[in-house]
Amino acid sequence: MEYLVTMTTHVPDGTSDAAVQDIRTREAAHSRELAAQGHLLRLWRPPLQPGEWRTLGLFAADDAEQLEEVLASMPLRIWRTDDVIPLSPHPSDPALTSS
Template sequence: MEFLVDMVTTVPDGTSVDEVAEMREREAARSAELAAQGSLLRLWRPPLGPGEWRTWGLFRADDGDQLEMVLASMPLREWRHDSVTPLSPHPNDPAQPAR
């Protein structure tokens, strides 16, 4: 299954610039691992407001429980709220093979 995940991060008040940089580095490393494993397919940056930190991700998992394990393994989850939308194939998707 594929899932679209809207990830909104809120850095806690009082977090140092160095702590944010370290968290971003850990997140980038984990994202690369998940991509190599085939769990993380794509990331997008939607239009952002001032100070907003948000990402849309396309993930692949067997089911919602496996997706939750993947999302929980990401360091930024500590500061993040995720909204998950399960996706189903569309019969007119041009990326799907002809039937």
């Protein structure tokens, strides 16, 4: 099953630049691992306001419980809220209509 996840990060005031960079570096490395495992299919970064971090992610998981495990494993989760939309197949999806 696929899920569209809006991930919004709020870094607490007073967090050092070094701490932010460390978490972002670990997040990038872990995202590559999730992609290699087939859980992270795509990331988008929409235009943002100053100080706002928002990412849209397309994730694959067997069910909502596995998706939660995947999202909880990401380093930025300590500062992030996630809004999840389960996606269902649509009759016009290319994967369903290809011959």
